[in-house]
Amino acid sequence: MKKLLLLDADVIFDLHTLGLFEKIARTYRLYVTKTVLGEAKYFKREGLKQKINIRDDVTVINDVALDSLSCVRTEAKEARLGIDPGELESIAYLSTAKEEIRFCTCDKAAIKLISYMGLELRSISVEQAVRSAGHHKKILFPRHLDKTFKECIKEGKALRIQFKKLI
Amino acid sequence: MKPKKVAEALHQRIVAARESAGFSITEASQKLGFKHYQILSAIEKGTRNINANELIEMSRLYGRVLDYFFEPEVSREPSPLWRKIEKSNIQKEQRQFLLFLEKYSNLENLLGLKRRWTEIRSSYDRDDFKNDGFVVADKLGADIHKKLDLGSRPACNLLNVLENNLRFKILHMSLKDGVSGASVVDDTLGVGILVNMKDAPWRRHYDLAHELFHIVTWNIFSPEEIGDGTKKTKPEQYADIFASSLLLPAGHLIEALKEISTNNEIKKVDIIELAKDFGVSTDAILWRLVNLKKLTRAQVQKIIADPEFHNLDRTLRRGLYGEYKTSKFPARYISLACRCLMEGKISRGTFAECLEIDRGEVDDYLAEMGFAEQNYEKIAVA
Numbered sequence A: 001m002k003k004l005l006l007l008d009a010d011v012i013f014d015l016h017t018l019g020l021f022e023k024i025a026r027t028y029r030l031y032v033t034k035t036v037l038g039e040a041k042y043f044k045r046e047g048l049k050q051k052i053n054i055r056d057d058v059t060v061i062n063d064v065a066l067d068s069l070s071c072v073r074t075e076a077k078e079a080r081l082g083i084d085p086g087e088l089e090s091i092a093y094l095s096t097a098k099e100e101i102r103f104c105t106c107d108k109a110a111i112k113l114i115s116y117m118g119l120e121l122r123s124i125s126v127e128q129a130v131r132s133a134g135h136h137k138k139i140l141f142p143r144h145l146d147k148t149f150k151e152c153i154k155e156g157k158a159l160r161i162q163f164k165k166l167i
Numbered sequence B: 001m002k003p004k005k006v007a008e009a010l011h012q013r014i015v016a017a018r019e020s021a022g023f024s025i026t027e028a029s030q031k032l033g034f035k036h037y038q039i040l041s042a043i044e045k046g047t048r049n050i051n052a053n054e055l056i057e058m059s060r061l062y063g064r065v066l067d068y069f070f071e072p073e074v075s076r077e078p079s080p081l082w083r084k085i086e087k088s089n090i091q092k093e094q095r096q097f098l099l100f101l102e103k104y105s106n107l108e109n110l111l112g113l114k115r116r117w118t119e120i121r122s123s124y125d126r127d128d129f130k131n132d133g134f135v136v137a138d139k140l141g142a143d144i145h146k147k148l149d150l151g152s153r154p155a156c157n158l159l160n161v162l163e164n165n166l167r168f169k170i171l172h173m174s175l176k177d178g179v180s181g182a183s184v185v186d187d188t189l190g191v192g193i194l195v196n197m198k199d200a201p202w203r204r205h206y207d208l209a210h211e212l213f214h215i216v217t218w219n220i221f222s223p224e225e226i227g228d229g230t231k232k233t234k235p236e237q238y239a240d241i242f243a244s245s246l247l248l249p250a251g252h253l254i255e256a257l258k259e260i261s262t263n264n265e266i267k268k269v270d271i272i273e274l275a276k277d278f279g280v281s282t283d284a285i286l287w288r289l290v291n292l293k294k295l296t297r298a299q300v301q302k303i304i305a306d307p308e309f310h311n312l313d314r315t316l317r318r319g320l321y322g323e324y325k326t327s328k329f330p331a332r333y334i335s336l337a338c339r340c341l342m343e344g345k346i347s348r349g350t351f352a353e354c355l356e357i358d359r360g361e362v363d364d365y366l367a368e369m370g371f372a373e374q375n376y377e378k379i380a381v382a
Helices: A009-017 A022-028 A034-039 A066-078 A085-097 A108-115 A126-132 A146-164 B003-020 B027-033 B038-045 B053-059 B091-110 B126-147 B156-165 B201-216 B232-246 B248-259 B268-278 B282-291 B295-304 B309-316 B331-342 B347-353 B359-368
Strands: A004-006 A030-034 A040-046 A049-050 A058-063 A101-104 B080-083 B169-173 B180-187 B190-196
Touching: A004 A009, A004 A085, A009 A022, A009 A034, A009 A040, A009 B347, A022 A030, A030 A034, A030 A085, A030 B091, A034 A058, A034 A085, A040 B359, A049 B190, A058 A146, A066 A085, A066 A108, A066 B053, A085 A108, A085 B180, A085 B347, A101 A126, A101 B347, A126 A146, A146 B003, B003 B038, B003 B053, B003 B091, B027 B038, B027 B053, B080 B201, B080 B268, B091 B169, B091 B180, B091 B190, B091 B331, B091 B347, B126 B232, B156 B201, B156 B232, B156 B248, B169 B180, B180 B201, B190 B201, B201 B232, B248 B268, B248 B282, B268 B282, B268 B309, B282 B295, B331 B347, B347 B359
Parallel strands: A004 A030, A004 A101, A030 A058, B169 B190
Antiparallel strands: A040 A049, B080 B180, B180 B190
């Protein structure tokens, strides 16, 4: 079973709102950091709040080292991106993880940072993730689409050239 | 910095962050979900390792950005000037205020915006105030009124001008009773003003003008001279005179007074109408009329001592609270946060933290504020 790190709470909200979380959970072994798990409290469907309970469906990462967090924070600062602590922790985990794991997010700033750090090959868009889970209906939001994801990857690479002078 | 020194600095900052946020070690331990306070104590002493999640939880509880814990050097925390009637602990409110300024400055930096607050600083110096401080404060109020082009009813425009023209960072918070607000000038954070949103709208206008005096004269009076607002020090009295002069420009007030009075007489209800018109309290109007030699001190003291006058004032203004409802965050701050989010400069989580909304509410918030993806498509400007 492929491993997938859900990078932030938004992707968890959206998968619940679209009714796709269970499908994804059947296809991938899901990982989330403790901070992200704490943020994913409820989602909204048709204006109503519904509680999220994914504790039994995911592996919770609780041992991200401070040094890794510090490094990712420095990278985000360098790239002039304001990334929230939960996402920084997820990227910190990913940047040091030895196992084969991919991560998924729909946050533009986070995708740019991933690309800025040269981690884009380890990431997939929400659209790709749900397709792999066998879902092909067009119900996704613009931020989930592969097109949006690729644009952000491109922008992240441009930032890499601008601030790191690396191609 | 060497790794050992980095670790030492981290532990020191964890302690400093907790203390400046006003938490005891026991209280903080409970809120952070530690089983015993000894765990936090060990983290602070450096005898127990801390992981990323624990530091993130601390940063949220203590109202600090992560940078505070990681940067090799942190600048000294600015000290806002507080305005309060009695001695009260304002540590938590101060941290919230400073955190707002940090977030606001960060949004400005991400968008490459410049600050323009230096334009407003006074050309007067200490000696000018020494000779005849009240006259100078009055003149300064009139000068700033003119400079900012505040018009005949300055209270209506002041907030907007300070936020959008001068780029002051103005936060409205529900503060404890007896605390009106605070102001701060800092090279990194810019100019910040904190106003108690529980106060009546006309009171808030006055507080804003009062704090403006402290900003304009930031380099003239020391914090010790100004005090914490519990005593009416000389600079505090100057600030009140300045606020009156700024919000109640002599020419416009006299003109309005002429219109409303008959045979050189005015009714009590007219005073209230004037106060409503200028967006200030009746006390402010009355003392300004004394200052302009239109009423005597004895007349004003008699009116102020009359409970019926205050009842009438309350009755006539009852409906105005809703009309002047204010939001916690300034429109410019919200707009910058939306721009940063739409341009992918901040994450959705950072956006939610900036606006203190739940992360799950971001889409609804944006829709409610009228922000939509297509509104951020770029159009070339000639």
